Amino acid sequence: MPGEFNLIEKxxxxxxxxxxxxxxxxxxxxxxxxxxxxxxxxxxTDTLVAGTHFLPDAKPEWVAHKALASNLSDLAAMGATxxxxxxxxxxxxxxxxxxxxxxxxxxxLADYYSVQLIGGDTTKGPLSITLTVQGFVPxxxxxxxxxxxxxxxxYVTGNLGESKAGLDVILDQSNRDKPFAxxxxxxxxxxxxxxxAGQSLLNLASACVDISDxxxxxxxxxxxxxxxxxxxxxxxLPVSEALTAFCGSHEQALKYALTSGEEYELCFTVxxxxxxxxxxxxxxxxxxxxxIGQIRSGNTLELLEDGEKISDDQQLRWLAEGYEHxxx
Amino acid sequence: MPGEFNLIEKxxxxxxxxxxxxxxxxxxxxxxxxxxxxxxxxxxTDTLVAGTHFLPDAKPEWVAHKALASNLSDLAAMGATxxxxxxxxxxxxxxxxxxxxxxxxxxxLADYYSVQLIGGDTTKGPLSITLTVQGFVPxxxxxxxxxxxxxxxxYVTGNLGESKAGLDVILDQSNRDKPFAxxxxxxxxxxxxxxxAGQSLLNLASACVDISDxxxxxxxxxxxxxxxxxxxxxxxLPVSEALTAFCGSHEQALKYALTSGEEYELCFTVxxxxxxxxxxxxxxxxxxxxxIGQIRSGNTLELLEDGEKISDDQQLRWLAEGYEHxxx
Numbered sequence: 001m002p003g004e005f006n007l008i009e010k011x012x013x014x015x016x017x018x019x020x021x022x023x024x025x026x027x028x029x030x031x032x033x034x035x036x037x038x039x040x041x042x043x044x045t046d047t048l049v050a051g052t053h054f055l056p057d058a059k060p061e062w063v064a065h066k067a068l069a070s071n072l073s074d075l076a077a078m079g080a081t082x083x084x085x086x087x088x089x090x091x092x093x094x095x096x097x098x099x100x101x102x103x104x105x106x107x108x109l110a111d112y113y114s115v116q117l118i119g120g121d122t123t124k125g126p127l128s129i130t131l132t133v134q135g136f137v138p139x140x141x142x143x144x145x146x147x148x149x150x151x152x153x154x155y156v157t158g159n160l161g162e163s164k165a166g167l168d169v170i171l172d173q174s175n176r177d178k179p180f181a182x183x184x185x186x187x188x189x190x191x192x193x194x195x196x197a198g199q200s201l202l203n204l205a206s207a208c209v210d211i212s213d214x215x216x217x218x219x220x221x222x223x224x225x226x227x228x229x230x231x232x233x234x235x236x237l238p239v240s241e242a243l244t245a246f247c248g249s250h251e252q253a254l255k256y257a258l259t260s261g262e263e264y265e266l267c268f269t270v271x272x273x274x275x276x277x278x279x280x281x282x283x284x285x286x287x288x289x290x291x292i293g294q295i296r297s298g299n300t301l302e303l304l305e306d307g308e309k310i311s312d313d314q315q316l317r318w319l320a321e322g323y324e325h326x327x328x
Numbered sequence: 329m330p331g332e333f334n335l336i337e338k339x340x341x342x343x344x345x346x347x348x349x350x351x352x353x354x355x356x357x358x359x360x361x362x363x364x365x366x367x368x369x370x371x372x373t374d375t376l377v378a379g380t381h382f383l384p385d386a387k388p389e390w391v392a393h394k395a396l397a398s399n400l401s402d403l404a405a406m407g408a409t410x411x412x413x414x415x416x417x418x419x420x421x422x423x424x425x426x427x428x429x430x431x432x433x434x435x436x437l438a439d440y441y442s443v444q445l446i447g448g449d450t451t452k453g454p455l456s457i458t459l460t461v462q463g464f465v466p467x468x469x470x471x472x473x474x475x476x477x478x479x480x481x482x483y484v485t486g487n488l489g490e491s492k493a494g495l496d497v498i499l500d501q502s503n504r505d506k507p508f509a510x511x512x513x514x515x516x517x518x519x520x521x522x523x524x525a526g527q528s529l530l531n532l533a534s535a536c537v538d539i540s541d542x543x544x545x546x547x548x549x550x551x552x553x554x555x556x557x558x559x560x561x562x563x564x565l566p567v568s569e570a571l572t573a574f575c576g577s578h579e580q581a582l583k584y585a586l587t588s589g590e591e592y593e594l595c596f597t598v599x600x601x602x603x604x605x606x607x608x609x610x611x612x613x614x615x616x617x618x619x620i621g622q623i624r625s626g627n628t629l630e631l632l633e634d635g636e637k638i639s640d641d642q643q644l645r646w647l648a649e650g651y652e653h654x655x656x
């Protein structure tokens with residue numbers, strides 16, 4: 001528009017291979033796509049705002065990765081196969097030195113998962129990115145939050161806690177001297193959406209969520225929607241040596257693992273009968289998984305540490321500390 | 329998220345009837361929808377930013393209508409039937425007195441077109457709204473910009489120019505004493521997406537665009553994509569008595585009609601052979617249409633006023649004046 005940016009032609013159009021199910025991408029009033037037969041569409045929308053979800057001076061390539069990876073993680077949590085993405089990009093001024101690395105990183109991740117950018121809007125205003133991703137799940141299956149049953153085992157992918165440690169580094173430069181500070185900062189932005197793991201879990205998991213608000217909060221979403229309780233063994237939480245070194249103790253690293261948000265790992269539940277098939281089903285994805293607890297009746301989440309029950313007060317404090325975004 | 333708003337449960341969830349093709353709306357990692365067989369999906373994303381697309385103190389019910397209507401207008405321009413919408417809402421602080429009228433207005437318009445809100449993200453930051461709307465078009469038809477042929481007639485729906493007059497009122501209080509100022513201000517925000525007209529044109533129009541950047545700019549999009557030229561009769565542009573009274577002369581009202589953006593009327597082209605079917609096809613929609621010119625060969629847009637050709641210089645000046653969004 002006159003008086004508005006039109007960055008789409010220059011930065012976003014014609015950057016990708018055309019998917020066969022995309023009849024029309026950028027350049028008309030709408031995109032036109034052909035959904036597959038016998039599939040449902042999974043759709044998720046997420047916004048990253050400068051000052052809230054990333055610092056305004058964060059590397060643009062990291063911001064692009066975080067924006068797309070966090071959205072793809074929602075598809076992964078449903079077991080969906082990614083297909084299309086729409087981008088709304090708001091910037092104070094067109095800035096080539098920011099846009100180029102942003103777009104390079106965005107399309108690198110999109111291409112890796114065969115996701116095509118089908119639509120976009122570029123507007124003038126405070127820096128923010130809203131993406132709407134779409135993917136496919138079978139007509140009769142998807143990984144929802146409401147399927148966990150008493151007796152199911154609780155698993156997580158990957159290691160937990162590093163995103164929170166990375167945030168410590170980003171927000172307080174005094175943490176930059178700690179071990180693995182740079183690695184953890186990068187990990188905060190550059191997560192790996194667990195797309196392959198999610199797809200492989202479609203026939204095995206009874207419920208699934210991606211860890212964006214922190215394990216305690218996100219597992220609680222499963223419990224609430226499934227109307228069940230759980231016991232969770234803090235000692236079992238998977239933490240990296242880098243995180244333990246950064247935190248100074250294994251115990252502190254475990255606390256990070258409990259509450260760290262924007263991890264974009266999956267937390268899922270598996271019936272006893274399918275437990276022994278898990279490793280085989282995930283082998284081709286190279287995804288580490290760890291059993292961290294079990295679903296039980298009731299509506300409470302009981303935390304155990306060294307076999308001792310953590311008090312409700314302590315648990316509430318952890319949940320309240322929870323995951324804090326960037327502040328202005 | 330802790331430290332983030334979760335306004336979805338309170339303001340957005342359970343406000344609507346459930347469409348039969350929506351298996352899962354708000355409350356999980358993704359929405360799940362069932363696309364119809366033998367249809368393609370039309371998708372459009374648009375952002376409204378406070379200070380750019382509306383003044384921060386604009387009535388929230390008007391902002392909500394403008395956000396959804398401008399997105400639905402993109403579906404109308406493809407001839408699509410609306411189905412689903414995702415909303416990303418960014419606000420500095422949760423503000424009930426703003427959210428309630430915003431949501432009431434949003435859902436009133438959504439319900440009118442049987443559009444269901446399937447996903448949302450509410451984040452902390454400068455006020456903005458990004459919507460992604462989706463609708464259906466047949467597998468073998470859609471109103472694109474690239475189908476105009478030499479000899480086709482050029483039409484617009486409704487009256488033009490009122491949105492620009494409304495903007496005059498919004499930006500300069502001294503215009504509030506002019507005739508119909510309040511009506512035109514409201515018209516700026518409260519457009520009628522031409523959904524029914526778009527659907528009715530699916531078998532008749534060779535090209536279509538919605539007027540968001542101004543008639544001159546948007547008709548140029550059709551000409552560019554269709555690789556044709558056109559002649560446009562300024563005298564034929566449909567303007568209301570209210571606009572003429574506000575502008576002080578019919579001539580000035582016609583200038584507004586040429587460049588006024590965010591009109592959300594349709595501009596479309598129709599082959600000679602279908603011209604006499606138009607009125608019958610649109611009769612049930614109650615949509616006024618006006619023939620304003622004709623497609624011809626070449627790549628130029630010739631403007632005629634009283635049968636006299638407007639100079640290219642004048643035309644460029646109009647195009648450059650074009651449509652300006654709110655400034656800061």
